Amino acid sequence: MVAFLRLALRRVAMMPVMILGIALLVFVVLQFSPADPAYNALGDSASPEARAAFAEAQGLNDPLPVRYFHFLGQLVQGDLGVTVPPSQPVVDRITTAFPLTLQLTLLGLLLAVVLALVLGVTSAMYRDRWPDQVFRVLSMAGIALPSFWLGVLLIQQFALNTPLFPTGGYVNPAESLGGWLRSLALPAISLALPVAASLARLVRTSMVAELDRDYVRTARGSGLPPFLIIRSVLRNALVTPLTVLGVKVGYLLSGAVVIEAIFDLPGMGKLILEGSTGGDVALVQGTVLTIALAFLVVNVVVDLLYLLVNPRIRTV
Numbered sequence: 001m002v003a004f005l006r007l008a009l010r011r012v013a014m015m016p017v018m019i020l021g022i023a024l025l026v027f028v029v030l031q032f033s034p035a036d037p038a039y040n041a042l043g044d045s046a047s048p049e050a051r052a053a054f055a056e057a058q059g060l061n062d063p064l065p066v067r068y069f070h071f072l073g074q075l076v077q078g079d080l081g082v083t084v085p086p087s088q089p090v091v092d093r094i095t096t097a098f099p100l101t102l103q104l105t106l107l108g109l110l111l112a113v114v115l116a117l118v119l120g121v122t123s124a125m126y127r128d129r130w131p132d133q134v135f136r137v138l139s140m141a142g143i144a145l146p147s148f149w150l151g152v153l154l155i156q157q158f159a160l161n162t163p164l165f166p167t168g169g170y171v172n173p174a175e176s177l178g179g180w181l182r183s184l185a186l187p188a189i190s191l192a193l194p195v196a197a198s199l200a201r202l203v204r205t206s207m208v209a210e211l212d213r214d215y216v217r218t219a220r221g222s223g224l225p226p227f228l229i230i231r232s233v234l235r236n237a238l239v240t241p242l243t244v245l246g247v248k249v250g251y252l253l254s255g256a257v258v259i260e261a262i263f264d265l266p267g268m269g270k271l272i273l274e275g276s277t278g279g280d281v282a283l284v285q286g287t288v289l290t291i292a293l294a295f296l297v298v299n300v301v302v303d304l305l306y307l308l309v310n311p312r313i314r315t316v
Contacts, residue, residue, distance in 0.1 A: 011303050015296065022292045023075060027068055030285050037281055080289070081282035083275075090286035093271055098290060100170060101260065101267035105252045107184055108191035112248070115196035116241070120203025121234065127208055135200065142197025147255045151190035151262045158186060168264035187263045191255050195248050199241055206237035239306070246302035250295045257291070 037060060055061055059070060074081070080090035123135040159167040165186050171179035210216065210233045219229045260269030268287050275283030 007307055008304055011300050015300060018296055019293065020072075022296065023072060023289060024068065026285055026289045026292065027071055028064075030281050030288075031064065031067075033279075033281055033284075075289075080286035083283050084278060084280045090282050093283065094268070094286055094290050097267050097271050097287075098294075100265060101253070101256050101269070101291075102294075104184055104187055104191065104256045104259070104265070104267065105249070107188040108195070108252050108256070109249060111188055111192035112195040112199060112252075115192065116199035116203055117234075119196070119200035120241075121207060121230070123200070123204040124207030124211060125230075127211075132204075135204075139197040139200045139204075142193050143201075145194055145197075147190045147194055148258050148262055150193060151187065151259055154186045154190060155262070168262075170265050183265075187256075187259045187265065190259050190262075191252050195251060199244075199248065202241040202244065203237065206240045207233060210237045242302065242306050245305075246299035249298045249302070253291055253295055253298075 037055075037058065059067060062070070078091060080094070082089055083093065119135050119139065123132045123139075126132045154165075155167050158164050165182050169183060171183045173180035216229060216233060219232070256267065257269035257272055259265075260267040261273055268291060271283060271287045274280070275287065
């Protein structure tokens with residue numbers, strides 16, 4: 001337990017350094033944006049003198065390191081700036097949009113994990129037989145499917161041809177739980193299937209490797225019930241898939257941005273699209289930074305879970 005706490009604290013202690021690196025990368029990249037903050041804030045009718053005064057007042061003429069430390073100071077205070085007129089705090093926009101993206105990501109993750117476990121375990125149990133061959137073909141097809149293309153197909157089939165689900169839009173779960181599930185069902189499936197296919201292959205490979213170990217043959221020879229053997233094998237086999245789960249969650253977060261645009265969901269994807277098309281650097285900067293920080297937190301959580309399920313690494 002002491003070793004686990006020491007490693008966990010080491011992971012958490014690295015977070016501030018990684019946050020600084022992420023903030024620096026996002027800030028520097030967006031400083032080279034062709035968008036003119038003065039033009040976006042004042043409009044095309046503003047005089048050159050007014051734009052120059054705005055740039056001076058906002059510190060846009062300061063050296064890049066000065067602007068970065070000013071940005072960090074605002075970030076520590078929870079201030080991500082304001083959007084272009086009509087001016088609104090970026091934090092307020094993100095607070096409204098991020099919960100939807102988080103809901104979609106978690107729903108897609110849940111669906112992906114369930115499908116991966118069912119397909120991967122079943123494929124390993126029927127190794128080299130027809131269920132295994134079918135699942136392997138399905139997993140390869142799923143990996144090759146782009147989420148956005150799959151989303152368009154699902155809209156065509158299950159929202160237009162057969163109107164089982166809405167073509168887009170979002171229903172708050174406080175208003176209707178059934179409506180919420182229907183509004184996120186197709187987007188979540190679009191995100192989950194490629195991830196499920198990739199994870200299923202990892203689960204199958206890990207399960208097959210574990211089933212060939214000596215302790216499994218000993219357990220079978222001792223007459224242990226099959227479900228107890230599978231439970232032990234599955235726990236050991238999930239160590240490898242768990243190491244890539246953080247990357248898959250990052251894929252779901254980034255994929256949700258595109259899927260939200262396809263299904264007209266008012267999440268982080270809509271904010272990024274709005275900020276990019278409108279030249280709103282503060283809005284793009286805030287949304288990208290929020291998604292990057294969420295990805296960082298998820299990876300730290302996955303690392304801690306990995307430490308829990310793999311005691312051997314605690315001695316490293």
